[in-house]
Structures are given as structure tokens and as C-alpha cells.
Amino acid sequence: MSPKRWKKLIKSDCPEREKFPQEWKNKTPLQRLCMMRALRPDRMNYAIAAFIEEKLGAKYVEARTVEFSKSFEEASPSTPIFFILSPGVNPLKDVEDLGKKLGVTLGNGNFHNVSLGQGQEVVAEQAMDTAAGQGHWVVLQNIHLVKKWLPALEKKLEHYSQGSHPDYRVFMSAEPAATPAAHIIPQGILESSIKITNEPPTGMQANLHKALDNFNQEALEMCSKEAEFKAILFSLCYFHAVVAERRKFGPQGWNKIYPFNVGDLNISVSVLYNYLEANSKVPWEDLRYLFGEIMYGGHITDDWDRRLCISYLEELMQPELMR
Numbered sequence: 001m002s003p004k005r006w007k008k009l010i011k012s013d014c015p016e017r018e019k020f021p022q023e024w025k026n027k028t029p030l031q032r033l034c035m036m037r038a039l040r041p042d043r044m045n046y047a048i049a050a051f052i053e054e055k056l057g058a059k060y061v062e063a064r065t066v067e068f069s070k071s072f073e074e075a076s077p078s079t080p081i082f083f084i085l086s087p088g089v090n091p092l093k094d095v096e097d098l099g100k101k102l103g104v105t106l107g108n109g110n111f112h113n114v115s116l117g118q119g120q121e122v123v124a125e126q127a128m129d130t131a132a133g134q135g136h137w138v139v140l141q142n143i144h145l146v147k148k149w150l151p152a153l154e155k156k157l158e159h160y161s162q163g164s165h166p167d168y169r170v171f172m173s174a175e176p177a178a179t180p181a182a183h184i185i186p187q188g189i190l191e192s193s194i195k196i197t198n199e200p201p202t203g204m205q206a207n208l209h210k211a212l213d214n215f216n217q218e219a220l221e222m223c224s225k226e227a228e229f230k231a232i233l234f235s236l237c238y239f240h241a242v243v244a245e246r247r248k249f250g251p252q253g254w255n256k257i258y259p260f261n262v263g264d265l266n267i268s269v270s271v272l273y274n275y276l277e278a279n280s281k282v283p284w285e286d287l288r289y290l291f292g293e294i295m296y297g298g299h300i301t302d303d304w305d306r307r308l309c310i311s312y313l314e315e316l317m318q319p320e321l322m323r
Contacts, residue, residue: 013230014217015040016047029054068094072169074194077132078161080170082193085142089198090261095139095171110136117142121149125156128170132160135167144174147184154186161192202248207241211265219269225276231321232272232282236291239316240265243296243309254308258299268295282322288313 005021012018016036019025024035029051036047049061068091075081083091092113096105104111112127114120124140131138143150157170172193177183215233223229243260246253268291275283275290291297292310300306 010039014043014046016043016050068196069098071194071196072098075169077164077166077168078192080157080172080189080193082190082195083171083173084195084197085173085175086197086199090259090263091171091173091196091198092139092141093263095137099137104137110134111139112136113139113141115141116146116149121146121152124153128156128160131170132164132168135165137169137171139171139173141173142175143172144177144184150184150186150189154188157189157192204241204245207244208237211237211240211244211262214262214266215269223273223276225282228282228322229273229276232276232287232317233269235316235321236265236268236272239291239296239312242312255302255305256300258305260296260299264295264299271295282319284317284319288317291317 002021009015009018009020020027020032020035024032027035033047033051037044040047053061071081085091096111099105099111106113110131112131114124114127116124124138127136127138130136140153143153146153160168172189174185177185212234215237220226220230220233240260240262243258247257247260271290272287275287288310292306292313297306297309300309
């Protein structure tokens with residue numbers, strides 16, 4: 001027996017990835033799984049995922065969502081991509097991230113992002129004219145806000161579906177209609193497009209898992225103050241899950257509708273990393289202010305909602321986390 005090695009295993013952050021001491025390391029995966037159930041039941045979900053990955057392959061434990069890059073492969077000048085918007089989901093980030101990998105960015109001048117509204121129709125048409133000739137990407141956000149212009153958009157898409165630059169791509173987004181009678185998107189646009197929707201998770205646990213899925217083990221270990229970083233990151237994910245889940249309760253959750261999304265969480269984690277690296281002690285008050293007044297609070301316009309947001313952070317983010 002080796003008490004020290006067993007103790008190390010039990011206290012490990014990821015015991016399901018550790019080797020068992022001495023004769024136990026030769027046990028079958030199923031036997032090791034049973035031992036994990038006895039020693040660290042809190043890690044059983046991860047242990048089972050590792051077991052399935054070992055026996056069946058990684059594809060059986062990956063998230064069920066389809067990578068945007070796979071959908072993009074089917075797009076063409078005649079086949080735009082149409083995002084059906086969901087609360088808390090920002091598809092623009094997927095487009096921008098893929099664009100960076102392919103060298104299509106605002107900085108390079110070959111990425112055009114138009115948020116549609118009053119007077120932006122002309123800007124959108126000019127962007128499409130330029131993009132079709134030079135092989136750029138065009139993002140048309142919230143096309144449901146310009147109902148009268150949609151027939152012209154349909155004709156423009158059809159016009160450039162033939163003879164345009166092979167790298168020309170169009171991405172559109174719109175909110176779903178509340179009722180069939182309120183449906184305004186032309187049938188031609190929908191039929192020619194690849195339609196993508198990313199439904200938000202339902203329930204606190206699902207929201208928390210969705211938030212945590214944004215950070216792999218490498219990200220969790222990137223900070224020199226690893227224990228503090230992990231604890232506060234988990235609190236941030238829990239906070240993000242709370243604010244996202246409250247949205248589904250309408251005015252009982254938040255007095256107004258706010259576009260909280262995973263981008264707020266990612267930026268907050270980046271701020272957390274920078275502040276922990278730059279300070280010898282955890283600046284709790286600074287972090288709560290940044291998250292509650294700027295990152296998430298930047299969306300909030302109601303005073304009572306702001307008080308609620310700050311109250312959650314004061315409860316979830318405090319020095320007692322480290323005890």
C-alpha cells in the first residue's frame with residue numbers, strides 16, 4: 001500500500017485521469033470506474049465520460065452541437081447562411097472567429113458587418129456589391145427590422161448567386177416570428193439558405209455546464225494563481241448561469257430584456273486572469289465592480305436589475321471562496 005499515492009489521487013483535480021497506485025493500475029476500466037464511484041463520487045460524470053471516450057471514441061462524448069466551420073463548408077455565393085436568433089446567443093462571434101482563421105477580418109477590409117435598422121439598407125447594398133466583386137464576407141444582422149427592404153434583399157441575393165467571386169459569402173440573422181401570421185422573411189431567402197439555430201440550455205444545471213464547457217483544462221491551469229483562478233471562474237460561470245436562467249421568467253426574472261451572452265463570460269474571465277496576474281492579492285471589490293457594472297452591468301438599464309446583479313456577485317464572489 002502507498003497512502004501518499006492514494007491521498008494524491010483522492011485530492012487530484014482530475015482523479016479520473018490519474019493512474020491508480022501499485023496493483024490497482026492494472027485493473028480494467030470498469031473496475032477503476034467502480035473505485036472512482038467509491039473514492040470521488042463528485043467526479044463520476046467526468047469519469048464516465050472518460051470511460052466512454054476510452055471505449056467508444058471521443059466523438060461520443062463531444063457536445064452535440066455542430067461546429068460552425070462544418071456548416072460553412074456547405075455555403076457558397078448562392079447559398080447564404082441564415083442564423084435564427086435565440087436569447088443569449090451571439091452567432092457573430094462564430095463568424096468572426098472563423099474569419100480570423102481564414103484571413104477575413106475588418107482589419108483586412110474583406111469583412112463587412114452591417115447591423116440593420118433605419119437608413120442602413122443602402123450601406124448593406126453597397127457592402128454586398130463590393131463583396132460580390134472582390135470575394136468578401138457580408139454579415140447582415142437583424143434583417144427582421146427592415147421588413148420593406150426584404151424583397152430588395154431577396155433580389156440582390158439572387159442577382160449575385162451567379163457570376164460573383166467564388167469567395168463571396170453572406171450571413172444573415174433574424175429573430176423568429178412569434179406567430180405564423182407575423183412571419184415576414186421571404187420564402188426565397190429561407191429556401192436558398194443554410195438555416196442555423198443555437199438554442200440556449202434549459203435549467204440552472206444545463207446553463208452551468210454550458211458555461212463551464214467554454215473552458216478546457218488548459219484554460220483552467222493558465223493562471224499562476226491557479227486555485228484562486230479556478231474558484232472565481234466557477235463562481236463566474238455560476239453567476240452567468242443565474243443571469244441567463246432568470247431571463248426565461250420574463251419580468252419576474254429581469255425588469256427588462258438584456259442580451260447577456262457567452263461573450264460577456266469570456267471577457268470577464270480574461271479580465272479575471274489579467275487582474276490576478278497583476279495583483280499579489282485577489283482584488284475582490286475591483287472584480288465585482290468590473291463584472292457587475294461593466295461586463296454584465298453594461299447591458300443593464302434598470303436600477304433594480306443593477307442592484308440584483310450586484311447582490312448576486314457580492315454573494316457568489318467573496319474571500320470565503322478560498323477557505
